[in-house]
Amino acid sequence: MKTDLDDNQDLSKQIAEAIRNAIVEGSLIVDQRLPSEAELCEKFDVGRSTVREALKRLAAQNLIRTQRGATGGAFVNRMSFEDAYEQQITTSTLLLSMNSVDFETACEARYALERSCAPLSTQRRTADHMATMRAEIHRQSQPGLTDEAFCASDVAFHRALVDGAGNPVLSYQLAxxxxxxxxxxxxxxxxxxxRERIVGLHTRLADAIEARDGTGAERILTELADYTADLGRRRAEITNTRPAK
Known part of the structure; x- marks a missing residue:
């Protein structure tokens, strides 16, 4: 584990990164107890408050857990893909908003990734995945459904399609x-x-997934991507033609 720190940088962040790297590299394994706070203070030549801040950073990332008592301490956590979903979503949202990724770029990336799941989903989807997709299509068809609820249903529909691929690594990456x-x-x-067109596309997509038609599913996703990109361009044109206040 790297213990040389740069005094001009955040010490607790450097310590957290050193421990995280040790976990990723396998030097620290799942359920292994980390050195005590006193041992970490000596190893990194820092005060206890700095070590505690580093451990808080690691706990916030679900990389470690703490236990009280005589046999307690900080232990390497076993992180599941489900545990990491929220971090992936938060990081992606921040990257998109902070870097002002344009709509067409985001649309191109999102559908290219989802199309990679379609052939697997047609082969591996379960009855539960199909039931979720059908339920969301029914929900989207309801008159009076708010924009927020329609958007949430849209996400749930596509989440089921991705999860239907039966590959937790893909599900995590596409979160x-x-x-x-x-x-x-x-x-x-x-x-x-x-909305009626969206529901129609979703229905055709679910039909293709259920029929195990991977080529058809990819084609419908491409059609949905083209429609979404066109909507983005139309919205941009409207925005650009509005008179300045």
């Missing part, structure tokens, strides 16, 4: 694409889109 990119895209397009 940001579906649950970070899509809500941002929905915010831009919801005033322009035709």
């Amino acid at each position: 940001g694409a579906v649950e970070a990119m899509q809500p941002l895209m929905n915010m831009i397009t919801y005033t322009q889109r035709d």
